Amino acid sequence: AQKVTQAQTEISVVEKEDVTLDCVYETRDTTYYLFWYKQPPSGELVFLIRRNSFDEQNEISGRYSWNFQKSTSSFNFTITASQVVDSAVYFCALSPFNQAGTALIFGKGTTLSVSS
Amino acid sequence: EAQVTQNPRYLITVTGKKLTVTCSQNMNHEYMSWYRQDPGLGLRQIYYSMNVEVTDKGDVPEGYKVSRKEKRNFPLILESPSPNQTSLYFCASSSPGLAGGGTQYFGPGTRLTVL
Numbered sequence: 001a002q003k004v005t006q007a008q009t010e011i012s013v014v015e016k017e018d019v020t021l022d023c024v025y026e027t028r029d030t031t032y033y034l035f036w037y038k039q040p041p042s043g044e045l046v047f048l049i050r051r052n053s054f055d056e057q058n059e060i061s062g063r064y065s066w067n068f069q070k071s072t073s074s075f076n077f078t079i080t081a082s083q084v085v086d087s088a089v090y091f092c093a094l095s096p097f098n099q100a101g102t103a104l105i106f107g108k109g110t111t112l113s114v115s116s
Numbered sequence: 117e118a119q120v121t122q123n124p125r126y127l128i129t130v131t132g133k134k135l136t137v138t139c140s141q142n143m144n145h146e147y148m149s150w151y152r153q154d155p156g157l158g159l160r161q162i163y164y165s166m167n168v169e170v171t172d173k174g175d176v177p178e179g180y181k182v183s184r185k186e187k188r189n190f191p192l193i194l195e196s197p198s199p200n201q202t203s204l205y206f207c208a209s210s211s212p213g214l215a216g217g218g219t220q221y222f223g224p225g226t227r228l229t230v231l
Contacts, residue, residue, distance in 0.1 A: 033218050045206060045222035091159070100218025101147040101210035102166060106159040 002027045004094050006107035013082050013114055021077040021110045023092030029053075031097035034068065034075045039089040039109070051075065053097070082114045118143045120223035122207050128229045129197055137192045137226050139207030147210040148190040149174070149220065150182065152203040159206070165190055166212075197230040204228075 003026040013019045025034065036048040049059060051068050059066045063080045079086055089109045096103060120141045129135055141148065149164040151174075161174030165184040179201055181193040190209075194201060204227050208220040 035219070037222075043204065043227075044224045045208075047219055047221060050219045095218055101212050101220065102149065102164045102172075104149075104159075104161065104208075104220055108158045 002029075002094060002096065002105050004092050004105055004107035006090075006092055006110045008110045009108070010111045010113070013112070015083060015114055015116050016081050017114075018078060018080050019082050019112065019114075021079075021090050021092075021112065023075045023077065023107060025073050025075065025092070025094045027073075027094060027096065029096050029098075033095040033097065033100055035093040035095065035104070036066065036075075036077050037091045037093065039091065041088070045091070048077075079112075082112075084114050084116050087112060087114045118221075120207055120209050120221055122205075122223040122226050124226060125224060126227050128231065130231050131198055132196050134193070134195050135197060135228075136194075137205060137207075137228070139190045139192065139223060140188050141190075141207075141209040141221075141223075142188065143209060143211070143221070144187070145209035145211045145221075146187070147212060147220075148184065149208045149210075150180070150190070150192050151206045151208065151222075152176065153206065153225075154203050162192070162205075197228075199230050202228060202230045 005024045032053045034051045038046045065078045067076045089111050091109045092107045094105045123138045150162040153159045160176045163182040165171045207223040210220045
């Protein structure tokens, strides 16, 4: 069975703190894709990043960084110097390689609240 | 601007009154999907389509119909809505392939209330 677990239901931080959102996945597939999406209070789902299972390089984009570790089946997301605008629900998701673009298995999401 | 659009954004209806939520994408994507999002249950796939006239069930297809007559459009049909279909609905589109493919881009969502 394929599954994505986001153990942190809610996280509250103060502006400028760093915060890491955890994501652990289960799959028997050797190739797959991992994603992070952001759902701000306005409700839309915004794509943040896609990672192939055969590429374990970490990625940094501005204040965002992602740590993919295949050995621990984790794909964690860190926000550096958080801002109020980062307040949102963040979803980690998994897609089997042969179902890329159709199947997307979501975690339950982590609600991040950043206060000023 | 590349986007997925959904209409209506908000809808309140009554049990049994047929409704259609439209979805359109301008990215020439082959794949399209519908999801529903419910508190405590997260996001679940209803139906997906890999091409015109090719559709398949997702995890929670009961009570829904879809059609894909044109590449850009993928309407969701509730022929006899019931209160348990009250939810936030998302349409998504994607292209296949390795180079950037497989990423699903979502529409803004349709909040449906069935009384």
